[in-house]
Amino acid sequence: MSEFEQLYREVILDHYKSPRHHGLLDPNDAIAEGQNPLCGDEVTVSVRFGERDVIENVGFEGRGCAISQAATSMLTDLVIGRTVQDVALMPKDELLEEIGIPLTPVRLKCALLGLGVLKVALHKAKGTPLPEEWGASSGEISVG
Amino acid sequence: MSTSIPLDTEALRADFPFLEEQRDGRPLAYLDSASSTQKPRQVLDRMRAFYEHEYANVHRGVYRLAERATEGYEGARRTVAAFVNAPSEREVIFTRSATESINLVAYAWGLQNLGPGDTVVITELEHHANFVPWQFMASKTGANFRHIPIDDAGELRLETLDDLARDGSIKVVATGLVSNSLGTINPVERLAAWAHGQGAIMVVDAAQAAPHRTIDVQALGCDFLAFSSHKLCGPSGIGALWGRRELLEAMEPFNLGGEMIRSVGLERTTFNELPYKFEAGTPAIAEAVGFGAAIDYISEIGLAAIERHEHELTAYAMERLGELEWVRLFGPPVERRAGIVSFDVAGVHPHDVAQILDWDGIAVRAGHHCTQPLMARLGVAATTRASFYLYSTAEEVDRLVDGLHKVKKSLG
Numbered sequence: 001m002s003e004f005e006q007l008y009r010e011v012i013l014d015h016y017k018s019p020r021h022h023g024l025l026d027p028n029d030a031i032a033e034g035q036n037p038l039c040g041d042e043v044t045v046s047v048r049f050g051e052r053d054v055i056e057n058v059g060f061e062g063r064g065c066a067i068s069q070a071a072t073s074m075l076t077d078l079v080i081g082r083t084v085q086d087v088a089l090m091p092k093d094e095l096l097e098e099i100g101i102p103l104t105p106v107r108l109k110c111a112l113l114g115l116g117v118l119k120v121a122l123h124k125a126k127g128t129p130l131p132e133e134w135g136a137s138s139g140e141i142s143v144g
Numbered sequence: 145m146s147t148s149i150p151l152d153t154e155a156l157r158a159d160f161p162f163l164e165e166q167r168d169g170r171p172l173a174y175l176d177s178a179s180s181t182q183k184p185r186q187v188l189d190r191m192r193a194f195y196e197h198e199y200a201n202v203h204r205g206v207y208r209l210a211e212r213a214t215e216g217y218e219g220a221r222r223t224v225a226a227f228v229n230a231p232s233e234r235e236v237i238f239t240r241s242a243t244e245s246i247n248l249v250a251y252a253w254g255l256q257n258l259g260p261g262d263t264v265v266i267t268e269l270e271h272h273a274n275f276v277p278w279q280f281m282a283s284k285t286g287a288n289f290r291h292i293p294i295d296d297a298g299e300l301r302l303e304t305l306d307d308l309a310r311d312g313s314i315k316v317v318a319t320g321l322v323s324n325s326l327g328t329i330n331p332v333e334r335l336a337a338w339a340h341g342q343g344a345i346m347v348v349d350a351a352q353a354a355p356h357r358t359i360d361v362q363a364l365g366c367d368f369l370a371f372s373s374h375k376l377c378g379p380s381g382i383g384a385l386w387g388r389r390e391l392l393e394a395m396e397p398f399n400l401g402g403e404m405i406r407s408v409g410l411e412r413t414t415f416n417e418l419p420y421k422f423e424a425g426t427p428a429i430a431e432a433v434g435f436g437a438a439i440d441y442i443s444e445i446g447l448a449a450i451e452r453h454e455h456e457l458t459a460y461a462m463e464r465l466g467e468l469e470w471v472r473l474f475g476p477p478v479e480r481r482a483g484i485v486s487f488d489v490a491g492v493h494p495h496d497v498a499q500i501l502d503w504d505g506i507a508v509r510a511g512h513h514c515t516q517p518l519m520a521r522l523g524v525a526a527t528t529r530a531s532f533y534l535y536s537t538a539e540e541v542d543r544l545v546d547g548l549h550k551v552k553k554s555l556g
Contacts, residue, residue, distance in 0.1 A: 139415050
């Protein structure tokens with residue numbers, strides 16, 4: 001298998017070219033956006049909750065590399081139907097296994113962007129824990 | 145300390161190319177390691193290999209060479225974190241020096257947390273690096289600036305702590321772990337507990353301690369700890385700050401620019417996660433790798449063995465210098481000091497002492513050692529200072545004593 005085929009597996013290319021649950025939900029119960037400062041990937045994730053804190057539907061939009069967008073698409077399949085608490089504590093390895101490709105540290109950030117943004121959305125709506133790297137460390141400057 | 149294997153100094157000296165240069169058939173007796181240490185081949189080779197085979201800018205590159213560079217840089221961060229027993233490598237920030245590490249805290253924490261009526265406490269022993277930033281920040285914010293005084297032996301007068309704490313206004317206590325001028329080892333654990341009892345944070349300047357003794361930020365109980373690479377066999381231009389995560393997260397950035405951002409817009413910019421929030425701009429990449437290699441080098445030798453070697457040399461130097469009635473020694477007894485001996489030769493200015501010693505191939509430091517308040521307290525303008533490291537020998541101490549006899553004869 002070539003290096004290209006290892007990284008851009010058929011399933012990755014499929015999710016990239018035909019993303020699942022693409023488009024933001026309107027109305028939604030939770031929404032968050034995030035960027036990967038390393039290469040500028042962007043993802044916005046919206047969530048609708050059903051009964052007993054079950055994630056009923058997820059919709060996302062984004063702009064970025066194939067890995068970041070395909071991983072977010074695969075993530076939506078992985079989390080719909082599960083509870084908020086379950087997903088908030090979902091280990092990143094669960095998504096990485098699903099993606100199933102060797103990832104270098106830089107590309108790891110791409111692959112995990114969507115999961116981080118989803119957890120931020122759940123945190124904002126339900127107060128569930130934030131993933132470590134999305135903690136309170138980021139402040140901001142606002143002008144005008 | 146007693147269980148460590150003695151250093152094989154002769155074997156270790158073969159690691160240091162500077163010792164290959166001879167004058168009058170002898171290598172330099174380099175007794176200025178408290179100022180900066182010489183570099184072993186292992187560190188130089190590692191940096192050269194990094195530049196030759198692994199170099200690119202870090203973090204943003206997708207290509208494999210950039211990944212190797214990033215791995216080298218982040219690997220050094222893990223090494224630094226383990227070296228001081230940091231709970232997480234995300235709490236380790238690479239800076240330009242211990243000085244910059246302290247400035248980072250003084251600015252980023254101080255501007256947000258100090259105000260009129262608050263008190264900053266430093267010690268009379270402090271290096272200017274842990275003195276001037278706090279003095280400046282106190283004047284900027286209207287905070288009080290007070291110090292823990294020392295006794296005649298150069299040890300902190302802990303009986304003054306209650307008085308300092310009386311009005312309950314202390315917000316930060318900043319102290320060195322080892323005095324660069326006298327070698328005094330300060331009771332930092334006790335001071336940290338005292339600081340926390342006041343609701344204050346504890347900032348430790350470990351620049352002079354980290355090369356010579358095991359550092360454990362969790363055992364010390366401090367909130368910030370600063371040290372540099374060049375004093376522990378690594379390159380200059382790189383240092384580290386360890387900080388307690390919740391404090392670092394609450395702080396605003398110190399330098400701003402690339403790498404420290406998450407997203408930038410015309411109206412709004414958000415900051416990156418730890419530790420990158422505090423690492424704006426391209427860092428000293430190969431220097432960080434060299435820093436890590438230096439830590440590996442001294443860790444393999446063993447900090448306990450290094451500490452014991454220096455202790456023995458210091459005891460020997462104090463004994464030999466103590467025999468000269470025209471030499472006045474400063475500082476605490478050998479049991480409570482690191483490998484530093486500061487002294488005065490009666491009737492001879494330290495600059496002249498150092499000049500004459502240099503002609504015999506002996507390098508010592510003469511001056512105020514960036515501790516002018518301490519010099520004022522000791523009643524001298526300057527001292528002569530000999531300091532030791534893992535490559536120092538008793539024979540070099542003998543050469544120092546012989547050289548001082550010459551000094552005495554020619555100018556004393």
